[in-house]
Amino acid sequence: MTAPERDPRSQALKLDGVPVATLARRFGTPLYVYSHSTLVANYDRIRQAFAEIDPLIAFSTKSNTNGTILRILLERGAGLDIVSGGELERALRAGADPARIIYAGVGKTREEIAAALNVRILAFNVESPAEAEAINEVASGFGRKAPVAVRVNPDVAADTHHYISTGRKETKFGIPYHDVRRLCRRLARMPHLRLIGVHAHIGSQITQTEPFVKALERVVQLTHQLRRDGLTIDLVNLGGGFGIGYEESTQPIDLEELARRMMPMLRELRAQVIFEPGRSIVGPAGFLLTRVLYIKEAQTKCFAIVDGAMNDLLRPSLYSAYHRILLDGRPGRGRRRVYDVVGPICETGDFLGKDRPFPPLKPDDLLLVCDAGAYGMTMASNYNSRPRPAEVLVRQDKAYLIRHRETIDQIIGCEEIPPFLNGSGAEQRSARSPRKVRA
Ligand SMILES: Cc1ncc(COP(=O)(O)O)c(C=O)c1O
CATH class of the missing domain: 3.20.20.10 (Alanine racemase)
Structure with missing residues (x-):
């Protein structure tokens, strides 16, 4: 079996027999998937x-x-x-x-x-x-x-x-x-x-x-x-x-x-x-599955803003590396538009692909970034306080969660507040515990 496979009629993408749409629903995005x-x-x-x-x-x-x-x-x-x-x-x-x-x-x-x-x-x-x-x-x-x-x-x-x-x-x-x-x-x-x-x-x-x-x-x-x-x-x-x-x-x-x-x-x-x-x-066994959040028409470009970013897959920003990006499930051979596929991070260098032709994209479309299995998750960071993605293995039509999505508590949990700051604010609290909101 070669991953990914595409259904000739629906154009839906599958990895080792598992539809990527099912993976996105079950595990959320951005998501690393390994075949x-x-x-x-x-x-x-x-x-x-x-x-x-x-x-x-x-x-x-x-x-x-x-x-x-x-x-x-x-x-x-x-x-x-x-x-x-x-x-x-x-x-x-x-x-x-x-x-x-x-x-x-x-x-x-x-x-x-x-x-x-x-x-x-x-x-x-x-x-x-x-x-x-x-x-x-x-x-x-x-x-x-x-x-x-x-x-x-x-x-x-x-x-x-x-x-x-x-x-x-x-x-x-x-x-x-x-x-x-x-x-x-x-x-x-x-x-x-x-x-x-x-x-x-x-x-x-x-x-x-x-x-x-x-x-x-x-x-x-x-x-x-x-x-x-x-x-x-x-x-x-x-x-x-x-x-x-x-x-x-x-x-x-x-x-x-x-x-x-x-x-x-x-x-x-x-x-x-x-x-x-x-x-x-x-490398070729891994994919970054990401969802389109917004389409932004700028003066000279059209941006597909997705939920995956340079903190999840650094290679395009670091080395100007090229990764193929596939659109899940869009039948027909309609008109194509050219997009920069960019993440939500506050850096001009935050992109997953530039000048990529796709059928007109819309929010919620799923994009599969290929060949992301090597130096992908291992180079991921928490820049912009973004939890790192979950990782899933697909094998013989089944999906297995092999790393949980990081939580914001895990990221903040490593911090300590020095004693001289305790009590100086309106409220004493550690960096770890979220502020309680009264109902
Ligand atoms: C010493 C050494 N061995 C092996 C590798 C793996 O290289 P590759 O992933 O390109 O096969 C590297 C990568 O930088 C390396 O530095």
């Missing part, structure tokens, strides 16, 4: 493409941290790529085997390092000499050797948004290619580190195979050099970054072609290969 069938098909496709070398597919938790999504992937054999103590906690609560967890990120705190060491994760990706020292020091407190892979910055250009290109030498990520051997020799002398591998992640949303092949060539060369230096390299982590087809005109990366080009080098590596895909697994 189980698409999620598992995307994971399985990567597995199958590289089946010959049986890689560890460590799902990049940062793209979607929902516990149900993690559990579905863990059940299918995924490992997890994490970047914080919070993600470690989520991974463990979802039942991940620590021996299949990889910890990346340039700013791991000592507390986070200790928590990961404590459960014996598979490896830390080391991003700087200072971080290596910190891991060594924390590990000495455990009387153990911490397993580490050095993140190499292969200086490979990837044709993607510069905010998500990580493999160039100007970025904060990884160790410059020409410094890696020196650092590895230094790491090998640290008594509480065990150097086991190399890691390279060149960026995200890369739809061409060439940058991955180039990066792999550099990693292979480096692996051989490190082995010649007498170091043991058993693990080669090639990161994530497989691009998806956000635009009608963009082809997702051809995974089978990528595997065909990489396989000779991967076979020859004789190491445990790891991939850390996030977007390519969960």
Whole structure:
């Protein structure tokens, strides 16, 4: 089944057999909806493409941290790529085997390092000499050797948004290619580190195979050099970054072609290969369902003001990212109008799509924003004191609530009022308790 499906007569949209109109009625909007069938098909496709070398597919938790999504992937054999103590906690609560967890990120705190060491994760990706020292020091407190892979910055250009290109030498990520051997020799002398591998992640949303092949060539060369230096390299982590087809005109990366080009080098590596895909697994499986509130005719534009906003899905505002937006259930091929689909937030940059042609829209119409499963809910915020959306999983004609809609009490509940303000107003009350209204 491919999501979404459209009824040819009514034009009503369904996700895994569930009409989106039913989801909106039952759970409200804005709403994140995930298609189980698409999620598992995307994971399985990567597995199958590289089946010959049986890689560890460590799902990049940062793209979607929902516990149900993690559990579905863990059940299918995924490992997890994490970047914080919070993600470690989520991974463990979802039942991940620590021996299949990889910890990346340039700013791991000592507390986070200790928590990961404590459960014996598979490896830390080391991003700087200072971080290596910190891991060594924390590990000495455990009387153990911490397993580490050095993140190499292969200086490979990837044709993607510069905010998500990580493999160039100007970025904060990884160790410059020409410094890696020196650092590895230094790491090998640290008594509480065990150097086991190399890691390279060149960026995200890369739809061409060439940058991955180039990066792999550099990693292979480096692996051989490190082995010649007498170091043991058993693990080669090639990161994530497989691009998806956000635009009608963009082809997702051809995974089978990528595997065909990489396989000779991967076979020859004789190491445990790891991939850390996030977007390519969960991106196309997720949708943001939103309702039109108002239509506003301005001088030069027509706006469809919807109840979803940049706080729910930041990608259009942050990266000028394009997401397909589909209208639910409007039969006929009538006249079309062009709209900017915008949210209620007080920012000109608050939009979900610009210059989108639709049949004339009206309040209560439902719009489905596609490919929103990765870096959607995980980047959502409470800007303008908007509670974050609920999340729902659809599977075989059924819908399951997998995260409640946040409440305003939950948002305000984290605040404290300092004592010097208590009693200074007409009424003493904590930030948490709403003012009582007399009937
Ligand atoms: C180190 C690392 N691995 C994996 C990923 C996942 O990338 P993607 O979601 O594009 O597959 C990222 C994303 O930024 C990353 O920084």
